[in-house]
Amino acid sequence: MALLQLLLNGIIAGSIYALIAASFSLIFNIVKFMDLSPGATFVVAAFSAYSFHILLSIPFILAILLALVVTVITALLINLLVYKPLRKRGADPFTLLLSSFGVFLTVTGIILLIFGAEIHTFGLPIAKGYDLFGAIITPLQVWLVIISVLLFVVLFFFMKTTKLGKAMRAVADEKQVAATLGINVEKTTTKTFVISAILAGIAGILVGLEQNIEHNMGFAVILKGITASVVGGIGNVSAALLGGFLIGIVENVGIWYLPSGYKDGIAFVILILFLLLRPQGILGTRTREETSG
Amino acid sequence: MALEAYIIHILIIIGIYVILALSLDLAIGYTGLLNIGHVAFYAVGAYTSALLALNFGTPFLISFLAGGIIAGIFSLVVAIPALKLRGDYLAVATLGLAIIVENILKNWTSLTRGPLGLPGIPKPTIFGITLTGITYLALVIVVGVVTYYLLRYLIKTPFGRILQAIREDELVAKSLGKNVTKYKTQALLISAFFAGLAGSLYAHYITFIDPTSFSILESVLIISMIVVGGIATLKGAIIGAIILILLPEALRFLPLPSSMIGALRQIIYAVLLVVLLIKRPQGLLGKKTEGVVTT
Numbered sequence: 001m002a003l004l005q006l007l008l009n010g011i012i013a014g015s016i017y018a019l020i021a022a023s024f025s026l027i028f029n030i031v032k033f034m035d036l037s038p039g040a041t042f043v044v045a046a047f048s049a050y051s052f053h054i055l056l057s058i059p060f061i062l063a064i065l066l067a068l069v070v071t072v073i074t075a076l077l078i079n080l081l082v083y084k085p086l087r088k089r090g091a092d093p094f095t096l097l098l099s100s101f102g103v104f105l106t107v108t109g110i111i112l113l114i115f116g117a118e119i120h121t122f123g124l125p126i127a128k129g130y131d132l133f134g135a136i137i138t139p140l141q142v143w144l145v146i147i148s149v150l151l152f153v154v155l156f157f158f159m160k161t162t163k164l165g166k167a168m169r170a171v172a173d174e175k176q177v178a179a180t181l182g183i184n185v186e187k188t189t190t191k192t193f194v195i196s197a198i199l200a201g202i203a204g205i206l207v208g209l210e211q212n213i214e215h216n217m218g219f220a221v222i223l224k225g226i227t228a229s230v231v232g233g234i235g236n237v238s239a240a241l242l243g244g245f246l247i248g249i250v251e252n253v254g255i256w257y258l259p260s261g262y263k264d265g266i267a268f269v270i271l272i273l274f275l276l277l278r279p280q281g282i283l284g285t286r287t288r289e290e291t292s293g
Numbered sequence: 294m295a296l297e298a299y300i301i302h303i304l305i306i307i308g309i310y311v312i313l314a315l316s317l318d319l320a321i322g323y324t325g326l327l328n329i330g331h332v333a334f335y336a337v338g339a340y341t342s343a344l345l346a347l348n349f350g351t352p353f354l355i356s357f358l359a360g361g362i363i364a365g366i367f368s369l370v371v372a373i374p375a376l377k378l379r380g381d382y383l384a385v386a387t388l389g390l391a392i393i394v395e396n397i398l399k400n401w402t403s404l405t406r407g408p409l410g411l412p413g414i415p416k417p418t419i420f421g422i423t424l425t426g427i428t429y430l431a432l433v434i435v436v437g438v439v440t441y442y443l444l445r446y447l448i449k450t451p452f453g454r455i456l457q458a459i460r461e462d463e464l465v466a467k468s469l470g471k472n473v474t475k476y477k478t479q480a481l482l483i484s485a486f487f488a489g490l491a492g493s494l495y496a497h498y499i500t501f502i503d504p505t506s507f508s509i510l511e512s513v514l515i516i517s518m519i520v521v522g523g524i525a526t527l528k529g530a531i532i533g534a535i536i537l538i539l540l541p542e543a544l545r546f547l548p549l550p551s552s553m554i555g556a557l558r559q560i561i562y563a564v565l566l567v568v569l570l571i572k573r574p575q576g577l578l579g580k581k582t583e584g585v586v587t588t
Contacts, residue, residue, distance in 0.1 A: 034381045085571050093381045094327050098520070099570045101329075101513055105563035112556040219509075223392065226385060261407075265396035268389035275386050276374055 005135040006252045012141050012210075014248020015148035019203035020225025021232065021240035022155060023196040029172040029235045030192045031087070033096035037078055038200035039222025040107035043215065045071040045201030046208035047111055050120055068201050075197030078103050079190060087189075104218070112215040119212045144206045151202065152241045155195075159237060168192055172235070220264060224251075227271040233284030242282060301430050305498055307538045308433035309491050312440050314518040314530035316487035321516070322525030323448055324480040325460030326375055329512050330387030331488055333371070333394040336507035338364040338489025339496040340398065340405060343414045346497070353417030357493045364489025365482045372478045379463075391509050398504040410503025417497050433494055440487050445527055447483070456480050457525075510559070517566040537562065 023038040048070040052063035082099055091099075129136035159165040167188045170178040179185050207217065224247055229235075232243025251266040258266070274281065313335060320326040342360035345351045351359070374386040398405050405411070417424045417432065424432050447453050455476050458466045467473050496502050518537050522529025541558040549557070 034385055082567055082571065089571075091570070094384060095570055097381050097384055098516065099567050102563040102567035102570070105510070105513065105559055106567065109556050109560035109563060112559070113553060117552055223389065227389075230385075259400060261400035262396060265393045265400075268393050268396075271389045272374060272386050272393075275382055276377055279378075279382065 003253070003256055004133055006256055007249060008132070008135050008137055008141075010249030010252035011245060012137075012144060012248070013252060014228075014245035015145045016203050016207055016221065016244070017224045017228045017247050018241045018244025019148055019151065019199050019206075020221055021228035021244050022152065022237050023199040023203070024222070024225050025229045025235055025237050025240050026168075026192050026196045026199075028229070029237075030168055031083070031096075031189055033093040034100070034226065035196075036097070036100040036104045036222050037075070037107075038196060038225060039218035040078075040104045041071050041075050041197045041200040042204035042207075042221055043108055043111055043213075043218040044074045045204035046213045046217065047115060047120075047215075049205045049208055050122060050213055054120075054122060064205060067205060068198060071197050071201035071204075072194050074107070075193045076190070078107075079193045083193075104222070108215050108218060115215060117215060119214045121212045122209055124209060138210075140210050144210055147202070147206065149241070151199065152238070155199075156238055164188070164191055223271075224267050227267045227274075229281075230271055230279070231274050231281055233281030234279075236281070236283055239281060239283040246282075298426065301426050303538065303542060305430050305433050307535055308430070308437045309494050309498070310515065310518065310534040310538055311437050311531050312433075312487055312491040312494070313515045314522070314534045315437075315440050315444055315527055316484045316491070317515050318519045318525065318527060318530045319444055319447075319456075319487075320481055320484040322519060322530075323453065323460065324456045324477060325463075326477060326481060327380060327384040328371075328375070328387045328481070328484075329384050329509075329516065330371070330389075330391035330394075331484075331515055332507050332509060332512040333387075333391045334364040334368060334485040334488035335492040335495070335511065336394055336398060336504075337367045337485075338492025339502050339507070340411070340492075341489070342493035343411050343496040343502055344404070346415050347411060347413065353415075353419060353497065357417070357490065357497075360493030360496075361486040361489040364492065365486040368481045368485030369478065371485070372481050375481055376474050376477055388509065388512075391512060395504050395507060395509070398507065405504075408503060408505075410501055411496075412501045414496050414500045414502065416500065429498055433498075436490060436494060440490075441527060441531070444483075444487075448527075452476070452479075460525075513566070514562055517562055520566060520569055537565075540565075 020038055020042065023041075024035060027033070027035040027038075045067050048067035049064055052058045052066045053060055056063075058066065082103055083096065086096055086099060124140070127139050129138040130142070159169060167178070167183045168191075170181070170183055171185055171188050175185055178188075203221075204218075207213075207221075225244075228243035228247045229240050230243070231246055232239030232241070247267050247270065250270060251263050254266040255263050313331065316334075317328065317331045320328045320331070338360035341363040342356040345356040345359055346353070371387065371390060374390075375383055378386055399407050401407070402409075416429075419432075422428065448456070455466065455471055458469075458471070459473055459476060463473055466476075495506070499506075514537060518533035519530050520533070521536055522531065522533030541554075541561055544554050544557055544561075547554070
């Protein structure tokens with residue numbers, strides 16, 4: 001029935017929001033500001049994959065890898081040219097947030113200049129969907145959900161077991177202490193931007209393959225990623241998965257009750273409610289000084 | 294004559310943005326309320342004024358003031374998160390709020406006609422004179438000058454000094470027995486009122502409004518204006534508005550398709566904002582301080 005279809009649509013959308021939320025959370029944890037640039041790297045990845053595969057006819061897997069390389073280079077340049085000088089000066093989180101908005105608009109502006117405002121598509125053959133008690137899910141959508149969940153498993157073990165993951169958590173907890181223990185904070189920060197960009201980039205490519213691509217596809221996605229992150233528990237990477245699925249499901253099932261035009265508004269109402277009533281999110285523990293003073 | 298009309302048009306647009314930038318500077322610059330959703334007040338003012346004029350034929354002065362008042366009342370809704378949240382949490386909440394407002398304008402079709410917009414908003418008539426061109430410019434200048442002097446007076450009063458104390462250190466203001474919540478609400482209310490007036494001026498000048506005129510990009514533009522001019526300097530807000538409206542106008546004379554001009558405008562605004570934040574966070578006129586706002 002239709003409600004099950006909406007639920008499925010919610011899970012599919014949610015797995016994208018979860019990836020963006022993880023991308024956002026990593027930077028929030030380690031660099032301590034709300035970064036909108038995952039919205040930009042998301043778009044860069046989708047358009048690079050499209051350019052390499054469709055415009056330059058490079059084989060699919062190679063095109064995806066090249067697209068991720070372009071995405072990572074973009075993130076490194078953003079960090080080097082904008083965030084690093086600002087961090088050096090000790091800029092406050094609002095200045096960083098505002099500059100990330102500028103970065104986002106610059107990147108999407110450049111993409112608009114190159115590719116125009118029209119919608120582009122990979123034009124993949126439409127595979128026959130699986131019938132799940134009357135709801136339809138395409139093989140690509142199944143892959144999308146699987147890849148997203150798998151990435152979370154990898155990310156979870158990466159943060160828990162690898163040296164870099166541990167360094168990232170140390171810097172997130174206490175920068176000064178991490179530095180005295182011999183962790184190179186600047187290098188760890190740079191690597192965080194790389195991992196964050198890969199997550200956002202994969203999300204962008206998945207959305208590009210599954211739907212269409214256009215220059216302004218990143219804005220709603222980053223805002224919903226932030227919402228998912230706040231709802232799950234900001235800064236908690238595993239909570240991003242929970243928050244992502246929750247936002248995806250609520251906004252899709254919500255249009256069962258509301259006109260579909262309100263779909264985008266639903267997520268932000270939830271965002272504001274959570275910021276007011278439970279700023280630490282579902283899984284978070286309360287840290288007072290961060291939210292109210 | 295076409296050139297004269299064009300110059301008058303640019304001056305009117307500059308005037309409307311001067312009012313927007315001045316009003317936002319009261320919230321961000323003087324009170325430290327990091328409001329990214331200022332465009333929502335602008336939109337509420339524009340729609341209120343236009344709907345009153347279209348549906349009830351109210352005289353301009355009444356719909357104009359109603360635009361400001363309803364935007365002010367709406368700010369009380371925003372005040373709820375504004376009072377509880379600090380710093381970048383407030384920034385994200387106001388960003389969300391602006392998107393909700395845009396969403397409602399697009400979807401409440403029985404009231405706003407949604408994406409079709411509201412055409413045929415009457416040009417204002419004051420004392421039997423219909424204002425167009427140069428007379429409209431005069432109206433915008435009068436409102437702009439009043440806004441400037443009122444805000445300049447306000448920030449010098451004890452009320453204004455308390456706002457700045459809240460910006461510098463909320464805890465100190467609180468410990469001196471100041472009702473921080475009340476002052477923040479009032480600052481936001483005044484800021485929203487003037488943004489609402491600017492919305493009304495825009496609606497009755499262009500005579501057509503639709504949700505795309507009030508996208509979140511407008512908020513970024515207004516914030517850029519006060520950052521360019523120097524945060525917490527009223528003269529800076531004026532200079533910022535002039536620079537940011539004039540700068541992309543030069544693009545108009547390049548032989549480029551309009552879609553590319555739109556992209557270039559966006560890039561110019563965004564790059565300018567980022568470069569200024571890095572190189573000169575205090576803006577062109579601002580005094581030297583750390584960062585944009587101390588939170």
